[in-house]
Amino acid sequence: MSKLLIDGCRILGGETKVQGSKNSALPILAASLLSRGESVFFGCPKLSDVDSSVKILRYLGCRVKRSGHTLVVNTESINRDDIPEAMMRLMRSSIIYAGALLATTGRARLTFPGGCEIGNRPIDLHLSAFKRLGAEITERHGELIFKAPKGLKGANIALSFPSVGATENIMIAAAKAKGTTVITNAAREPEITDLADYLNACGASIEGAGEGTVIIDGKEKLHPANHSIIPDRIVAATLMSASAVTGSEITLDGVIKSHLDAIIPCFEQAGCKIDFDAQKMRIKAPKRLKSLGLIRTNPYPGFPTDAQAPLMAVSAVAEGITVFSENIFESRYKHVGEFVRLGADIKVEGKVAVVDGVRKLYSAPLCAKDLRGSAALAVAALAAEGTTEIDTTEYLERGYEDLEVVLTSLGASVRKI
Ligand code: EPZ
Numbered sequence: 430m431s432k433l434l435i436d437g438c439r440i441l442g443g444e445t446k447v448q449g450s451k452n453s454a455l456p457i458l459a460a461s462l463l464s465r466g467e468s469v470f471f472g473c474p475k476l477s478d479v480d481s482s483v484k485i486l487r488y489l490g491c492r493v494k495r496s497g498h499t500l501v502v503n504t505e506s507i508n509r510d511d512i513p514e515a516m517m518r519l520m521r522s523s524i525i526y527a528g529a530l531l532a533t534t535g536r537a538r539l540t541f542p543g544g545c546e547i548g549n550r551p552i553d554l555h556l557s558a559f560k561r562l563g564a565e566i567t568e569r570h571g572e573l574i575f576k577a578p579k580g581l582k583g584a585n586i587a588l589s590f591p592s593v594g595a596t597e598n599i600m601i602a603a604a605k606a607k608g609t610t611v612i613t614n615a616a617r618e619p620e621i622t623d624l625a626d627y628l629n630a631c632g633a634s635i636e637g638a639g640e641g642t643v644i645i646d647g648k649e650k651l652h653p654a655n656h657s658i659i660p661d662r663i664v665a666a667t668l669m670s671a672s673a674v675t676g677s678e679i680t681l682d683g684v685i686k687s688h689l690d691a692i693i694p695c696f697e698q699a700g701c702k703i704d705f706d707a708q709k710m711r712i713k714a715p716k717r718l719k720s721l722g723l724i725r726t727n728p729y730p731g732f733p734t735d736a737q738a739p740l741m742a743v744s745a746v747a748e749g750i751t752v753f754s755e756n757i758f759e760s761r762y763k764h765v766g767e768f769v770r771l772g773a774d775i776k777v778e779g780k781v782a783v784v785d786g787v788r789k790l791y792s793a794p795l796c797a798k799d800l801r802g803s804a805a806l807a808v809a810a811l812a813a814e815g816t817t818e819i820d821t822t823e824y825l826e827r828g829y830e831d832l833e834v835v836l837t838s839l840g841a842s843v844r845k846i
Pocket of ligand 1: 521551
């Protein structure tokens with residue numbers, strides 16, 4: 430695996446295009462199994478998690494071709510209903526194939542998914558929803574066997590937590606179930622809406638995506654469709670953080686303002702000026718940032734848990750106290766110890782992290798521990814005096830397409846070795 434070397438304290442400038450959303454592409458690629466034929470996906474980011482998804486699709490018998498950011502998936506010759514453990518462990522999103530395989534073949538043989546170690550990441554909400562849709566599930570030696578010999582039937586499903594993955598899995602499974610499925614307390618993330626847009630383009634009937642109640646009228650048959658993946662709002666937040674910690678002004682192309690409604694005020698409170706011109710956002714940071722106040726992570730439209738680490742890097746060099754409350758995952762502060770090595774002043778007590786901003790950070794060798802945490806280390810390193818080494822890009826490459834190239838194009842000095 431490669432390392433990252435980052436020379437800090439350089440002013441950034443210029444413009445860059447924000448990549449397509451990982452968390453939109455992954456469920457949509459799984460949903461392509463619901464129809465027979467060729468779907469074309471534009472704006473698909475080049476990420477190891479997307480590669481893992483392509484590996485699963487090919488294993489199931491699909492033909493997948495990539496040219497640039499366009500993926501062509503042909504599902505004519507699906508010939509399996511199982512996914513080997515090694516593939517399931519590659520990422521969290523592999524669990525989304527349960528709904529897709531159940532809806533397509535009436536069977537699925539999987540194991541528990543992998544994913545970043547930010548909590549134990551149970552799938553109880555997924556499993557109870559599939560049972561309500563009429564699936565029989567047996568678990569044996571870590572293997573999950575799903576069966577719906579007579580097909581799935583619509584049901585009312587109330588989620589005890591607005592789980593993104595569970596909402597997506599239910600939408601995919603219910604799209605071809607007999608009858609109507611109503612999900613209450615559904616997740617409302619933009620990626621849910623993007624998945625619904627793709628499925629509706631395939632002939633599904635899904636209403637209310639992006640709101641708390643989603644209604645899915647099951648269809649006998651769906652057909653392939655083409656779809657453009659929405660921009661990645663977390664990558665946008667990460668690049669905004671890079672601009673903020675370096676006191677720079679940059680322009681991000683391909684940003685959907687409403688997806689950042691909970692994030693923009695944090696940067697404005699820190700003293701950044703943000704304005705929009707159509708799909709372009711310009712962010713101008715002050716010489717010295719002010720504290721970001723209190724940041725509570727919550728389900729969308731609240732502040733996204735995936736942006737907690739990058740914004741903590743901003744708070745580490747902002748004047749005053751910033752308090753974070755991580756309410757979604759139980760262990761999503763692994764980057765704190767690494768920030769402290771750079772000279773940050775951060776105390777963690779349970780789900781609360783208290784950051785007392787310092788004037789300067791100093792380079793140190795860092796260990797990346799999860800996807801968003803490693804992006805946050807890169808952001809903090811941009812503000813640290815000297816050259817910071819991050820031990821692996823393995824996590825970063827799961828969700829950021831060529832981050833070192835993007836930052837270098839904005840004037841940073843970042844080398845991948
Ligand atoms: C999705 O994960 C994203 N991943 C995560 O992004 C994101 O942090 C998360 O949603 C929240 O927004 C993908 O879309 C591939 P959840 P997911 O189900 O679906 C608990 C990144 O960095 N829960 O909304 O796994 C769970 O433990 C990744 O891109 C159950 O208890 O998130 C967690 O505490 C990290 N039982 C909370 O719900 C379940 O059956 C939120 O999980 C499912 C979830």
